[in-house]
Amino acid sequence: MKESRKDIISMRDLSKEEILHILDTARYLEENPQAELMKGRVVSTLFFEPSTRTRLSFWSAAQRLGAQVLGFDSPDGTSAKKGESLTDTIRMASSYSDIIVMRHPNDGAARLASEVSKVPILNAGDGSNQHPSQTLLDLYTIQKKFGSLDGKKIAFVGDLKYGRTVHSLAKALTHFGAIMYFVAPESLQMPEYICDDLEKSGIEYYKVEDYREILDKIDIFYMTRIQRERFPDDEEYEKVKGIYIINKESIIGKCKEEMIILHPLPRVNEIDVDLDNTPHAMYFEQAANGVPTRQALLALSLGLVKKLGDE
Amino acid sequence: MELQITALKNGTVIDHLPSDKTIKIMDLLDLGNKEDKVTVAFNVDSKKDGKKGIIKISERKLSEKEMEKIGILAQGSTVNIIESYRVVEKKIIKLPKLLKDIVECPNAKCISNIENIRSKFELEENNKIRCSYCERTVAIEEAIIK
Numbered sequence: 001m002k003e004s005r006k007d008i009i010s011m012r013d014l015s016k017e018e019i020l021h022i023l024d025t026a027r028y029l030e031e032n033p034q035a036e037l038m039k040g041r042v043v044s045t046l047f048f049e050p051s052t053r054t055r056l057s058f059w060s061a062a063q064r065l066g067a068q069v070l071g072f073d074s075p076d077g078t079s080a081k082k083g084e085s086l087t088d089t090i091r092m093a094s095s096y097s098d099i100i101v102m103r104h105p106n107d108g109a110a111r112l113a114s115e116v117s118k119v120p121i122l123n124a125g126d127g128s129n130q131h132p133s134q135t136l137l138d139l140y141t142i143q144k145k146f147g148s149l150d151g152k153k154i155a156f157v158g159d160l161k162y163g164r165t166v167h168s169l170a171k172a173l174t175h176f177g178a179i180m181y182f183v184a185p186e187s188l189q190m191p192e193y194i195c196d197d198l199e200k201s202g203i204e205y206y207k208v209e210d211y212r213e214i215l216d217k218i219d220i221f222y223m224t225r226i227q228r229e230r231f232p233d234d235e236e237y238e239k240v241k242g243i244y245i246i247n248k249e250s251i252i253g254k255c256k257e258e259m260i261i262l263h264p265l266p267r268v269n270e271i272d273v274d275l276d277n278t279p280h281a282m283y284f285e286q287a288a289n290g291v292p293t294r295q296a297l298l299a300l301s302l303g304l305v306k307k308l309g310d311e
Numbered sequence: 312m313e314l315q316i317t318a319l320k321n322g323t324v325i326d327h328l329p330s331d332k333t334i335k336i337m338d339l340l341d342l343g344n345k346e347d348k349v350t351v352a353f354n355v356d357s358k359k360d361g362k363k364g365i366i367k368i369s370e371r372k373l374s375e376k377e378m379e380k381i382g383i384l385a386q387g388s389t390v391n392i393i394e395s396y397r398v399v400e401k402k403i404i405k406l407p408k409l410l411k412d413i414v415e416c417p418n419a420k421c422i423s424n425i426e427n428i429r430s431k432f433e434l435e436e437n438n439k440i441r442c443s444y445c446e447r448t449v450a451i452e453e454a455i456i457k
Contacts (some may be wrong), residue, residue: 010446012446085426085427086422086425086426087426089430104422105420106421106422106425107418107420107421107422107444107446107447108421108423108442108443108444108445109422109444110420110448111422111428111443111444112422112423112428112444126418126422127445128420129445129446130446135359191447192448193441193446193447193448196435196437196439196448200402289363
């Protein structure tokens with residue numbers, strides 16, 4: 001992360017120490033609510049693409065810290081629909097607020113926003129590129145469950161090609177010596193540019209098509225939805241939709257007792273509801289962890305708690 | 312047979328080009344469409360390179376951006392600036408760590424292809440460059456030069 005600015009754009013920008021510091025801050029804020037920490041501050045939430053959890057949990061995080069929130073949840077009715085450039089929209093929003101949370105359908109949009117904004121930018125998802133706040137709440141959930149992030153065996157399952165959450169999380173876990181299994185059909189496998197990073201970090205990873213081959217080895221089953229909206233055409237989507245569906249029968253007794261199932265949500269049918277009440281299901285707790293994690297990001301980016309990277 | 316090329320009074324000599332990329336570099340510098348006086352040679356014997364290409368351009372210096380573009384195709388080639396028949400400056404073509412507005416991002420969904428901005432690529436290991444916006448990597452030899 002750049003010293004002079006506190007944008008959160010990509011997991012590629014964060015060191016291991018900075019990641020751990022964000023998680024420590026999240027834990028501190030969860031255990032010690034700070035209702036006035038952001039009093040008098042305004043948060044803009046600019047969602048050029050739909051979102052439920054990310055937008056609501058950023059709202060909740062901001063309001064629980066005493067901030068006021070403004071913004072939009074779709075580009076309809078905004079100047080973007082009239083053809084305004086992203087850079088103009090960001091310049092305008094950065095003079096109305098103290099920090100901007102942005103989701104955008106184009107890859108790299110958050111980086112561009114950070115170049116023109118006067119206030120910090122928190123990337124809430126840019127196309128199929130990065131989703132750092134999701135990754136940090138995923139890490140927070142894993143750390144809470146296992147006490148440590150080190151040396152975990154994790155299977156990423158489903159849409160690894162277009163899924164920004166898996167791109168972000170795989171990058172982050174390179175700091176923690178994870179062993180990764182990429183479970184996807186060839187057409188949805190992890191992109192080469194992500195694998196390049198893993199190889200550079202000396203990370204052990206395997207590409208497999210059937211999760212049953214590795215189910216008994218893993219600590220974390222990270223399921224993702226096959227995202228219709230990211231496919232160039234419906235025919236490609238039809239070929240792969242529903243390819244991975246898990247339920248009680250396919251999981252219970254076939255995995256480690258302490259294995260957890262995570263999912264960035266929303267799910268469609270890839271995790272059967274019959275798994276919801278098993279000890280493996282952590283996806284709702286994971287979603288709830290979005291609030292303290294995003295509180296930490298807001299507070300750290302605005303310099304309201306100890307600086308990222310400070311001891 | 313010995314190669315005969317007229318000596319250049321003032322201008323630029325691009326030397327040690329990979330022979331098979333010499334035409335591409337001419338296109339890149341738009342040399343066929345301008346009024347520059349240009350002399351080109353391919354498959355010239357070279358102790359260092361085996362076969363090499365040479366381009367001589369009269370009365371013209373290359374810009375930094377043009378040299379960066381050459382670097383995409385021909386790192387290690389040399390650019391000699393000639394004044395009054397003498398080499399006054401010699402540069403070895405190297406790619407800078409950050410390529411600004413030289414390469415197009417191959418990712419159609421990259422914001423650099425949507426907004427009216429300059430592309431940016433960082434030089435990576437393994438002969439790849441990475442888009443500073445969408446973070447995709449591209450092999451240098453497959454880069455689409457603007």
